[in-house]
Amino acid sequence: MSTASYFVPALLWQVELEIKRSKFLTFAANASNREDAEALIRSLREQHPQASHVCWAYIAGEPNTTVRSMSDDGEPSGTAGMPMLKILQHSGFGDIVVAVVRYFGGTKLGTGGLQRAYSEAVSAVLKDLPTTLKVSRSALTLVFDYEYDGSVGRLISRYDVADMQAKYDQQVTVTLAIADTEIQAFHDEVIDVCSGKIIVQMDSGVVE
Structure with missing residues (x-):
């Protein structure tokens, strides 16, 4: 654990x-x-x-x-x-x-x-x-439509996040490293603010 x-x-x-x-x-x-x-x-x-x-x-x-x-x-x-x-x-x-x-x-x-x-x-x-x-972190990748960019950005600002990068193509792709203690709460909130229209991928490795 x-x-x-x-x-x-x-x-x-x-x-x-x-x-x-x-x-x-x-x-x-x-x-x-x-x-x-x-x-x-x-x-x-x-x-x-x-x-x-x-x-x-x-x-x-x-x-x-x-x-x-x-x-x-x-x-x-x-x-x-x-x-x-x-x-x-x-x-x-x-x-x-x-x-x-x-x-x-x-x-x-x-x-x-x-x-x-x-x-x-x-x-x-x-x-x-x-x-x-040292905070144990896990890498997350978020993929969502442009209309949710502001809401997701405000949400991210409330969490213990590091190494965030955003890429703007047909959709917005955000990669970040979030404290392990906050993963579940963040996951639930980001799904909610995007009305379920978001892909959340988690890397099982720990990001330093």
């Missing part, structure tokens, strides 16, 4: 923690798909070739998507990636990747210490992360 709206990172964000002389550089960024998430991870590996570990987790899509993954990157199993992913899962964020670049400081933290350190690192980067609200 689609999430109507959720917060996503507005930009690449970084914080740094030092725990028992180990440095934890934590990054958070927008990732609406696996490719975006993995691109950041590769970039950080290239920028920090001397790092002991580059551990990561991501939710690439809305908060309840199954497109998610994580990695301990050589840390003891379950001490980095999973704690990081759990923080993300409870954060309510979507379209997000976090990566922690660790420079070992000479003191072993132990299993529990590592879990706490990586959880703390992700919590810290999320605390003041600049965000933007």
